[in-house]
Amino acid sequence: MIKLSLATSLVAALGLYVKPRLLRRVDELSPIQSEEVKIVKVSCLPNCTESCWLQAYVYNDRVRVLMPAPDYLEPEYTRGCLRGLSQVFLWYGPDRLRRPMVREPFLRWCRGEVSWEKAVEEAAKLRGSPDKFIEVDWDIALDCASKALAKIMRDYGPASIAYTVQVPGTAYMGKGALMRLASLFGWSSMHAYPLNGDLPTFWAPTFGVQTEELETYEYLNSKLILIFGSNFTVTRTMSARMLVLAREKGAKIVVIDMNYPSVANIADELILINPATDAALALGIVYVLIRDKLYDAEFTKTYTDMPLLVRLDTKTRLKASEVKELSEYAKNIKIPAYRELYTAWDTRRNKIVIVDPRTLERKDPVTGEIYDPALEGEFEVELVDGKRVKVKPVFQLLKDLVYREYTPDKVARIISPSLDLVPKYIDVIERLAREIATIKPVAIIYGASNWQWYNGDLKGRALSLLVALTGNIGMPGSGISTYAGQYKIKWPMWSWWGYDKELTKIRGVAATRRPRWLNWSIFLNYEYRQSEEWRKYRSTEVPWPEKGVRALLIQWWNPFDQHNKALILTRKARREHPEPLDFIMTTEIQWTTSVEYSDIVLPAASWFEKYDLASGPLNPYVQITQPAHDPLFESMPEIWIFKEIAVRTSKIISAEWTEEEIEKIIGLKKSEMIELAKMFYPDPELQRQEEEARMAGRWSLRIARDIANKASELAIERLLEDGRSVVWAEGVTANLTEGITLEELKKRPIRLKLPTPGNRQIPFWVQINMKVPFPNASYPHPIPATARYVKSGRIEFYKDEKAFLDLGEELPVHKDPFEECLYKLYPEDRGKYELVYLTGNSLYRIHSTHSNNAMMLALQDYKPKIYMNPKTMAKLGLKTGDYIELYNRFGNIRGYLVEDPGIHPRVVVFYQGWWRRYTDGTYYNAPNYPWIKPTEIIYFTPGVWEPNTKWNNTLVAVRKLE
Amino acid sequence: MPKWAMVIDLNRCTGCKTCMVACAMWHGLPPGVFWTIVKWAGSNVPQADMATIGDYPSLGSYPIHNICNHCDNAPCVKVCPVNATYKRDDGMVLIDYDKCIGCRYCMSACPYGVRVFLWEDPSRTISDALRRVKSPYPYKQAPDSMAEQNYIYGYPLDHRDNGRLVYRPVLKLRRGIVTKCDWCVERVDKGLKPVCVEVCVGRARIFGDLSDPNSDVSRMLAEKGPNAVRRLEHLGTEPRVYYIPKTSKPRILGEVTS
Incomplete structure (x- = not known):
């Protein structure tokens, strides 16, 4: 702090006019104005779901300011928030990594000075501290990393190297490069969706999909927007604009939460409820919908499993093959293995009918007649073995459930923060039910905070009932949406993420080459893997590497802060856990907490120093980011880093392992592995050029970066090519990236060509309007992989797998979140x-x-x-x-x-x-x-x-x- | 000649503070120095993420904005001993940073507390902030420096109004002068909107020409005019910033909390 000088004070006090030059206190260094300000369009790429398209004001080769770029077809989408607009504090801040670093014990191991065991032991003691990181050049760091990875693969198998892509929608290309590297060797990918707690686990059992979301622009068509546990104005800061605009257009916004969230500031109504009681509230509303016949019967009968008959003796859905009068017909109906022929009761003919999973038309597949299924009642049917069993439609079971457990007075006692308010909460339940039933379209926003609970799936299933029973699905401005994270792969991307294409070319026959999978909670929860519950319920599909996880690769991810559940990760890193980690490598832009736990750190280019391709769940746009300038210091684009590791690791393996070992451990012939590594960049010629420069002693960061940028552009083009013909739903294909080119993307984000009117992102439009069975494809998985979760082809609320029955969760129910865990x-x-x-x-x-x-x-x-x-x-x-x-x-x-x-x-x-x-x-x-x-x-x-x-x-x- | 004015509709504000930060980044203000402020009423911790008023579950929340009012009868203009602060014909109250002697009379005169005195070199303010980032990175430039020592953010080019230096990134200014919101004169003179208006999520801030009946501000005031207020109008400062007070509050258990 400086006080005014006496002279200045005097001058000021006397109000004298003095030639300003004498007293000026401005910077003497006049700004260099020789350079013009150049504007480069870039994307903001955290995992906030927004991926804002920004204009970077570049001056003297550095970004000085970032502002929203107004290039969307709908100007309302133009956006950029307080964090994104101040991101220069990250990329130009004190934590920006300059050069690769290797922890001293591993450096000594690389030089052959100590044993692997000694290096691992010593490194573990250093993890969590900033000590003994040695800055090295790229050659040393990459060779050391490759040597360590090869050793771990040889000792424990490639599956013991675990990594995650955090998260693909923020950088399909760069993060895909790690997927590609992992595909080459067969490492274990831990999907970021469940790792981050963002996977809304109700989607698959209910709709058979990963997720579906209404684009936020559609809120302008909504009339009632219900926000359950989502602080939208904070977590989707800029898309909250659509809520403000929707409200001004007449939509009513109701926020349901345990706390007063800032989104309540722009809401019409706030309903404060006890923690983790949303399912009870939803089921109380369902009670009123059923009691007062406020539900949309036609929609419910057509698109949901509500008419399906359930056996009262086994609690399982009645299959046509079990029913005497239907079993022979059932044998002649050709359905895929992921479908099932269930049954309903036709009220027109008063007889049991087969529900055809191949269509949503209510047509008897045997006679071709249109049927009208019963939603209520109890029926008796004769089984193939002559046994007579009682059955009820799912709807009747739901009705029985809510009449028994979820009357408004019972629900009000569960949700009300205090007993004296119970009568008021009863009023709220009754009124909300009427509003949901009578105001259309209704959009529900279900927040991640709300499902990150033991029974989060039950809440989502219960909330889905509200939109399904009222016919608020598949229409503009309607549906239930979850917007957690940019996990969604908007089309299959294996041509870049895997090595299918190249291996097929080498072998001359169709081949796939992709990574293995692993789950984060399973990785962390050693105790659960020893439990009876694990043995009883674990499907053989659920992967766990034979020799455990020995290495963790971190790319743009901070697990030691964000995912360090019960400090298990720290203990694994410090080798104070039954399943310790031998090696941790991080590719990062800045010095994060997780860098402090790493053995090797590779500095990466920031969001505006490289090319990449992105999209998010809030809208159907695809966009790129591009270099505003070269990466700072020695940081490099991920595509180059992972290409180098692919090549160097394959060289070490081919030099040190036998051919048999390579084939047994890696699952490739030696020649195939070498060849694939040489084909890491989409055009192997680019890789060859860099190698040539290296051999000739001409290699430099500049050459490597220029080539990496060219490779990035080709990889983006290859990704766009993958979207040209995709299966959207059963019998529906789409050309999602039709007409979208990299050159156009350099100028503006472009709306994907969704198979909907106006390419609008309206969940399940195809199912509701074209009567195509559920689900949509959840990329990169093919339809059968997820359609098996809704075997009826309809929205399913009744689940009859043993685990659901054992837990009493065949229908959505409310449960205390702590009792069962x-x-x-x-x-x-x-x-x-x-x-x-x-x-x-x-x-x-x-x-x-x-x-x-x-x-x-x-x-x-x-x-x-x-x-x-x-x-x-x-x-x-x-x-x-x-x-x-x-x-x-x-x-x-x-x-x-x-x-x-x-x-x-x-x-x-x-x-x-x-x-x-x-x-x-x-x-x-x-x-x-x-x-x-x-x-x-x-x-x-x-x-x-x-x-x-x-x-x-x-x-x-x-x-x-x- | 346009007659610039701003309308802030508090019903549209989500409280996201993007205007604050975008303004700070554009003008090169060091961390902690803001020319416009958004905060929540009722909190005794100004830096709280969020603040509510009331007794659970009867609650409310109220965003508060502060920004230079660019008054028609601006006390700051009158008291400036060196004519550094002046009123332009289009209504903008600007500071000639070449002339300002840092006497702070304007700060005493301003009834809205929107002026910011640079008690220390902004380069030092940012150094303090960077030190508090607590980076343990062993190879960083210095504990109080950006990765590259000379890097400065903010729109880089000076802007002069008839020779007067009305814009320069504050990080390039020296201690001992007064700064404040300039309604982004360097943008408006090129036909652009002020940064806070451009980035506003809820379109709560509107800027335009009051003399044009079709401008956004004129139409907004025509529509919501009866509700619009100006701060401390009784002082006769004639502010050019109009506020539409928050009238829409969420009903809780069927009632609107007061």
């Missing part, structure tokens, strides 16, 4: 930890990205905060500003307490993403545990059906720190 495993914790611990996303971060953004830190006074209701604080003797710790048996987190009356009295909120350096070395994910629910392991389809992490299924206690 925490209290089952640790009964002594009941009453010990009583505050629900929520780790929502912050306005100032995207997960843990921007944790070190100085602009964002300044907005938060550099302090991690914990939010609590003032009444709860008073009970605990705490006040605002106290430095406190939240803890349970799994771990602890520290922060400064802030009172907020908007927080539910039984809840405490810590906004996720603070790196460990800001929280006294504590981790916000430490109090979480990687719970696994039996229903999650009865199938395995990567990113569709697998165990999801349950971030909010956590209870903590509080203590004040001095």
Whole structure:
């Protein structure tokens, strides 16, 4: 701080006019204005789902300002948020990595100075500290990495190397490069969707898809928007514009949450309910819909499984093959293996009929007659063996359930934060049901925070009932949507992500070459893998590497903050766990917490220093990012880094292993492996050119980057080519990338050619309007991989797999979130930890990205905060500003307490993403545990059906720190 | 000659603070220095992510904006001893950074508290902020520096109004002068909108020509005019920023909380 000089003060006080030149206090260094400001269009690529298209103002070869770029067909989509517009604090900030680094023990191992065991042991002690990282040149780092990876593959098999692509929609090309590398050797890919807790596990059992989303522009067609546990104005900061516009256009916005979220600020109504009781609320509404016949019977009969008959003795759906009068007919109806012929009761002819899974027409496949299925009633049918059994339609079972358990008075007692408010909550349930039934279209936004619970699937299944029973699916402005993360592959991408094309070329016959799969919770939860439940319910589809996981590869991912459930990852890294990690390698742009846990660190190009291709769930646009300038220091595009590892590792393997070993371990002939590595870039000629420069001593970063950029462009073109002809649903193909070229994408984002009117992203438009059976394809999986989850071809609410029946979850129900996990495993914790611990996303971060953004830190006074209701604080003797710790048996987190009356009295909120350096070395994910629910392991389809992490299924206690 | 004015419709504000940050980044303000502010009413912790008012579950939330009002009868213009602060014919109240002597009379005179004095060199303010990033990276430039020492963000080119230096990235200015919102004169003079208007999620901030009855601001005021207020109107400063007060609040259990 500087005080005004006496002279200045005098001058000022006297109000004298002095020639300004004498007293000017501006910078003497006049700005260099020789260069013009150049504008480059780039994409913001965190995993916030928005992927904003921005214009970078480039001056003197550096980005000075970022602003939204107005190039969308719909100007409303033009956007850029506080984090994205200040991202220069990341890429030009103090944490930007400069050169590759290798931890000293591994460097010594690479030089042959110590044994592998010694290096691993010593490195483990250093993990978590910034010590003994040696800056090396790329050759040393890449050779060392390749040598380590080859050794691990030889000792434990390629499946023991695990990695994740975090997340593909943010960079189909660059992240696809890691998939390609993993495909070459057969490493284990851990899908980021369940790893991040973002996989909405109700989609697959209900709709047979990964997810489907209404594009946000469609909100302008919605009349009622229900937001269940999604703080949309924070987590989809810029797309919240559509909510504001929809509301001004007349839509009613209702927010249902346990806390007062900032999105309530632009809502018409806020319904505050107890934590994890959304399913009860939904089922209470279903009760009113059924009681007052407010449901859309035609829609329900046609598109859902509500008419399907269920045996009361076995609780399984009645198959046509089981029924005496239908079994012979059933044999003659040709259906794919992933379908089943179920039955319904035709009220016109008063007889049982086969429900044809090949169409959504209500046509008897035997007689061709149109039938009208019963939704209610109890019937008796004779089985093939002559036994007579009682059956009821799913709808009747649902009705029985809600009449028994979910009347408004019962539900109000579950959801109401206090007993005196129960009558008011009864009114709310009754009114909301009427509104949902009578105001069309209805759109539901279901937030990730809401399903990241042990029973998150049940909530999603229950909420889906609201739109299914009222016919709010497949129409403009309608449906249930989840927008968590850019996981969705908008079309299959194996031609770049895998080596199918090249291997087919080499072998001359059709071949596939793709990575293996693994699930994060299964990786972490060693104890669960020893349990009876695991043995009882685990499908043979669920992968686990024979020799465990020995190496973790991190690419643009910060698991040591974000995914360190119950500190298991730390213990694995420090080798204080029964399944320790030998080797951790990170490809990163900045020095993150996870870099501190790594043995080798490879610096990567930032979002505006490379080419890539992106898309997100909020709209159907595809866009690229492109270099505004060269990568800083020695950082390189991922495509180059992974190409180098592919080539170098294959050279080490081919030099040191026998041909038999290569074939046994890698599953390729030696010549095939070498050939494929040489074909890493889409055009092997580019790779050859770089190699030639290297041999001639001409190689430089400039040459490597130029070639990598050319390869990136070709890879993007190859990806676009993959979208030209895809299967959208059964019998429906689409040319999603028709007319989309890289050159056009350099100018603007382009709407995919979805097979809908106006290419609008309206979930299940094809099913509802063309009567094509569910589901849509969930790329990259083929239809059968996910259609088997809805064998009837309809929206299914009744699940009869054994795990569902055992848990009493054949229909959606409300359950306490802790009974079947925490209290089952640790009964002594009941009453010990009583505050629900929520780790929502912050306005100032995207997960843990921007944790070190100085602009964002300044907005938060550099302090991690914990939010609590003032009444709860008073009970605990705490006040605002106290430095406190939240803890349970799994771990602890520290922060400064802030009172907020908007927080539910039984809840405490810590906004996720603070790196460990800001929280006294504590981790916000430490109090979480990687719970696994039996229903999650009865199938395995990567990113569709697998165990999801349950971030909010956590209870903590509080203590004040001095 | 346009008559520039701004309307802020608080019913459309989502409280996302993008306007604050976009403004700071465009003008090269060091972390913690803002020319426009959005915060939530009722919190005793200004840096809280969110603040609500009331008693659970009867709650409300109210975003508050602050920005230079570019008053027609601007006290800051009157008190400036060196004519550094001046009012342009189109209504913008600007500062000639060449002339400002840092006496801070304008700050005392401004009833809205929107002016920012550079107590220290902005380069030092940013250094402090960068030190608080606490980077343990062993090979960084310095504990208080960006990755490249000379990097400065913000729109890089100076803007002069008839020779007066009305825009330069603040990080390139020196301590001891007063700065404030300039309604992005460097953009508006090129036919662009101010940054905060351009980036606003809810289109809550509208900027335009009051003398044009078809401009966005004129139409907005015609539509919502009876509700529009200007801050501290009784002082006679004649602000050019109009606020549409927040009237739409969420009903909770069927009631609107007061």
